[in-house]
Amino acid sequence: MSYASNKTAILIKDIYKLAYQTPVTSFKDKVFYTLKPILEIDAGTWITRGETDAHFYESDAYTFCLPDGFIQEPIHFNSVSEQIQNIYSIIYNNPGRTFDILDILTESEWYNSELYQLYCKKYQLSHSLMTTQIEPHNQVVNLVTYARHDADKIFTSEEKQLSEWVQPCLVDGLKINLLNQFQHQNKDAFYGVFDTFGHIIEAEDSLISLLQQSTLLQGAHCELIRDNPDCLIDHQGLMIQSKSHEGLILVEVMKSPLSKQLSSRQLDICHHLIAGKSNKEIAKALKLAPNTVNNHLKRIFNILNVTSRHQAIGYLMRQDILQ
Structure with missing residues (x-):
């Protein structure tokens, strides 16, 4: 079995285990700490969102071993922000493919770019791998980036392949993690x-x-x-x-509790409805015109999202409306 296959098998097992056992608020963090020794990364980001045209903001992203304010800093440099958008447009248009920054720019272009000189150099981000995955049913994008500080430690082709192979597992793990929270x-x-x-x-x-x-x-x-x-x-x-x-x-x-959704008059009608009274009997008991009772019942049915008298009575009984 190849290096990438071995690493992928280990990661898949660990990530799915995390997906089922980790709270949603710490899942991405646990994943990055799992990836750190395998890909030998120093920093990273994971952005999950359905909006692709707007700038990235701090509230949009998970960041790994990066300071507060990192995501939003490029907004203050038009040239840097533009270079980031140009790079990410390439990545967005090639979902599922992992890019090394040196696949997009030559080494000279990268280290002399304002993106590196004004932004990445400050955080010692010398090398990075970037992968996106776009969900076909809702166009949600997951963009994952891994970075290294050491300028002499370039990502290998095997590590790049591993990143590409593991990306679908990360997104599936996130889905499982989110859905698993709903059940508890x-x-x-x-x-x-x-x-x-x-x-x-x-x-x-x-x-x-x-x-x-x-x-x-x-x-x-x-x-x-x-x-x-x-x-x-x-x-x-x-x-x-x-x-x-x-x-x-x-x-x-x-x-909301029915006591907040229904008026006092509508609650009175519900009590009589549960008691099995007809519209005429309800009208007589509450001293209302029959048409007024009919109109109230239509509004009550709409609020309860039911279409019949029997459904309304069943719903009201389950909600303990008599309490």
């Missing part, structure tokens, strides 16, 4: 992970359905989550809690 949470809540631009990375079908019903989701994008990455929001009968972490927004969605 509140059974009454629905979960998803978004990037900082509000694009869905992974989400349960029920969460997507709830956001669509509330017209919060446009395609695979949610502006409310983008604009509120760390908060608790009560919106149109949904309790939405979000927490940002290294380029990801972890989202928990629950339906």
Whole structure:
């Protein structure tokens, strides 16, 4: 078995193990510490997001052994920012392929570039490997970069091949890690992970359905989550809690308690509905016109997302509306 095959087999086993056992907030960190001795890397980044046209920001990325502010620093140098965008456009247009910076620039061009002189040199980033993977169903991009300080220690062709082979495993491991977190949470809540631009990375079908019903989701994008990455929001009968972490927004969605979704009059009608009363009986008991009761019931059905009287009664009974 070749060097790359041996290393890949070891990594795949370790990464999948981490995917199942590691909290989502530390998965990328654990992966990089696993990769560090195998690829002999000194630093790196892992960016997961659905937006490819905007600048990179600190909140977009996981960084390994790099200081705060590293990701955003190029914004202050137009020439550096432009060179980064040119390099990444090549990488984006070749998903699944690992590039050494010296595949894109000659050694002389690289060390004399403003990108190196004004930015990478400051952090002793002499050599780097870069790989992207783009998900076909939602166009989410995972961009992983490995770097070395030693200018004399160029990445070998075997190490480059290993990086290329392991990239799909990293992305699959991240998916498993995200989905695995959903299974250990509140059974009454629905979960998803978004990037900082509000694009869905992974989400349960029920969460997507709830956001669509509330017209919060446009395609695979949610502006409310983008604009509120760390908060608790009560919106149109949904309790939405979000927490940002290294380029990801972890989202928990629950339906608000019925006591908050329904008016006091609608709650009165629900109590009579559960008791098995007809619309006429409810109208008489509450001294309302029958049409008024009918209109209230239509709104109640809409809030409960049911289409029949029997479904409404079953839903209300499960929610302990009589308590």
